Amino acid sequence: MQIKIRHISTFLEVARTVSVGKAAAVLNVSQPAVTRTIRELEEALGSALVEPDGRGIRLTAAGEEFRRHAGLGMAALRQGVDTLRRGAASLSPPLRVGALPTVSARIMPKAARRFLEQSPDGRLKIVTGENAVLLQQLAGGELDLVVGRLAAPESMIGLTFEHLYSEQVLFVVRPGHPLLARDPFDLAKLSRFTVLMPTAASVIRPFVDRFLIAHGLPEAGARIESVSDSFGRAFVRESDAVWIISEGVVANDVAAGHLAVLPIDTSETRGAVGLTMRADAERPLPLAMLIKAIRAACPPTGPAGVQ
Structure with a gap:
């Protein structure tokens, strides 16, 4: 059986949420459909990827290893699609940043100006939304970076967080x-x-x-x-x-x-606000420059204003 994109995306969502039910809700499909897709993937790979854990599930050792490669593969696939879509325009792909409304209003305008001063040909795509949605897009390779609050531990699987400041x-x-x-x-x-x-x-x-x-x-x-x-x-x-x-x-x-x-x-x-990235993601120079600009745009003790 051929492994298809839906097998990989479904597995990555199950791995991220550690729940068939939550993955089904995010993917807008039924729980049996998620279970069937995971079983098809396991059959194709010849290895069990998930196993029961009390009333929930967890990844097997094979599942943990496959998640790392699958995440890299999906991110590389999206980058390849972006590269081809640019075609003859010969433009660098935009850096895709997810930001909470608080960050979009206070941090990203300053960071974007700093970034474009150092990289006049740079391109940014800034998406504002709820933290859970942004992290889902980050895990799936649709975003390169999320600037927002530190999420719950179960939502940070395969992701890294760098604290910038705290706000209440x-x-x-x-x-x-x-x-x-x-x-x-x-x-x-x-x-x-x-x-x-x-x-x-x-x-x-x-x-x-x-x-x-x-x-x-x-x-x-x-x-x-x-x-x-x-x-x-x-x-x-x-x-x-x-x-x-x-x-x-x-x-x-x-x-x-x-x-x-x-x-x-x-x-x-009060909660921590910072940079969230995929743990296995590379940091090309434009992304490193943007991250530096975001850090510089953050006051050392958090956003100015009422405390």
């Missing part, structure tokens, strides 16, 4: 919001207002949920879930909603007086 979650409102006039501030009053929350798949949502539960607010008032910073800005400025968001996304708005921070100590929500 903030509760922000429009200037003149009723909650700003209350002294002392009463966190329980939040339940009277619509709360704009990060989505369940966002990397900061667990930090937010733990914070609310720890402070006796497991169920706030009306909720809207979104990772759109443009929607968040527009909605909060035109209403009495409370926006729970990473500080880097709104630091410029706060500094300009367009948004205000509620006096809530959220230091316990």
Whole structure:
């Protein structure tokens, strides 16, 4: 039996998530289809790649070895496709960077300028989205680099992380919001207002949920879930909603007086932000130059603004 791309991509997703169910959800296929594809690949290779582990699964020694080669192969295949698609244009392929909204707003503009100053012919493709989606694209070779929060250990299989800075979650409102006039501030009053929350798949949502539960607010008032910073800005400025968001996304708005921070100590929500790459990825000169530019664009103690 010939090994096909779907065999490799399915296996890599199972290896990344260590779960047939999660891989099926990401690939938008049924669990039996994932299991069947893995069995076909094992039959073609003559080796078991996964094995039961309690109520879940884990990679066998052969599976770990094959994952390393399969990841390299998929990345090389994507690079080859990019090279051919350039055709007669003779252009270097763009560096593909995934960035969380907080990074897109605070870090990438400075980093892009620094990079293009040193490499005038350089090309960048910057994709903004949720951390889980960006890491999936990175593992599949669709991105060269992700700049975002450190993900959970199970999502970091086959990936490396370099810490750049830390940032926390903030509760922000429009200037003149009723909650700003209350002294002392009463966190329980939040339940009277619509709360704009990060989505369940966002990397900061667990930090937010733990914070609310720890402070006796497991169920706030009306909720809207979104990772759109443009929607968040527009909605909060035109209403009495409370926006729970990473500080880097709104630091410029706060500094300009367009948004205000509620006096809530959220230091316990601080999390690491940094560079995530495939562990087996090479670092050609353009990528190394971009990484250097990103490091330089990060303040030594994290993004400026309210703490």
